[in-house]
Amino acid sequence: MNDQHIASAFDRDLEAIQAQIMKMGGLVENAILEAAISLETRDEERAEAVRRADKAIDTLEEIINEEAARVIALRAPTAIDLRLVLSVIKVSANLERIGDYAKNLAKRTSVLSQMAPVNDSAGALRRMAKEVERMLKDALDAYVSRDAELAQDVIDRDIEVDQMYNALFREFLTFMMEDPRNITACMHLHFIAKNIERMGDHVTSIAEQVVYLVTGTIPDEARNKGDKTSVTA
């Protein structure tokens, strides 16, 4: 298939809208890392910067949605072009949610830095966040290069994030049973872990959009669920 439309302005519109997605993706990746680092280093200023930066992410989502509506209204996209525009709308929504979770993480950092640290949990959360950030990077790379295989790989990796969450869930439960004074901190830490796990789900959803974009079908829901806490707890 020829890559270019006869109407070159159409190509420019589609490229511009994808460039916005990439810009948004970059901001979100950064938010995840910065939020996790601020948690580990108990750096309230850094956390505050993450909270402020979320505005730009929200604004980008609005712009992307507006532009997508515009492309649909003006260019009546079909087939791969239509899938692209639809996927852009969904991916931007996923990115926006991930951004919100990062912001929430930063908020809890501000509270947690007032309390005594609980073991090495902040480090474990940072590693978990790092893994999600890597998945997001790969999902976005797969998006740009239309690489369904890489996207599938991202989908398969979500189980690792789920397992990390499981481990942390048990760990926090143990700490809380050991000493009730840990409960407040552990509740916050548990929410953070859960939020990072949710980020992973949104990344998976982005990867699914890539598969949809390339192949025209959403991959099977029958992926391995690593989060067993809802059955064992």
Next chain:
Amino acid sequence: MNDMRIVERDVDTNEVKIAAKDVQVFYGDTHAIKDVSVDIEDKTVTAFIGPSGCGKSTFLRCINRMNDTIDVCRVSGDIRIDSEDIYDAKVDPVQLRAKVGMVFQKPNPFPKSIYDNVAYGPRIHGLAKNKADLDDIVERSLRRGAIWDEVKDRLHAPGTGLSGGQQQRLCIARAVATEPEVLLMDEPCSALDPIATAQVEELIDELRKNYSVVIVTHSMQQAARVSQKTAFFHLGNLVEYGETGTIFTNPNDPRTESYITGRIG
């Protein structure tokens, strides 16, 4: 906010090229255009849309005084191109039409060679000093019409022997040969297949770097694709005029919304 927007659809200039004020057109007793005032910008594609008989073609034809040729037609009001009143008694309609080119619905090449079709305007307006000069103009125009590569080896074959889409691009090349400042297009793609249409649309986008293009079209999708400004006409009134993206995503007037969503016609 604005710097993050897709700049592609932005209008390059806000300079007014054609200023129409209180224009009325009568065909005998029929009031075809009612009080239309509109400022059309330079280096911009402006689309006129609206149901059949709404006056969009009539208004377009006022811009190069094509309605002069219709006996029962009366035009009043004020139309200025670069602040010059084109209905002034001193204005020669032939000179005006050299400045305001027009492309019609059906490709209408002269029954002459491809070369002569394009050379006709420059010859009668004395735009070429010599043969070499004229050759240059013909090549440049055919290139601008995005048809040079297809016809360069048969410039002396008859223009009528080309395919419909090629003929239309030849007519566009002919229209730009006199270096007009405004290009009027009345349904330029309605006789063309989708690929030829896409080529002409791409050409229109290209032409807007140099000209103010005004296009009348029945295809709302075409208006959406090619224009930066859209004017919606209904029953002789200019109902709404604005940025194309706004017209097609969030029009102001309920009549515009009804028309573009296919509820009135």
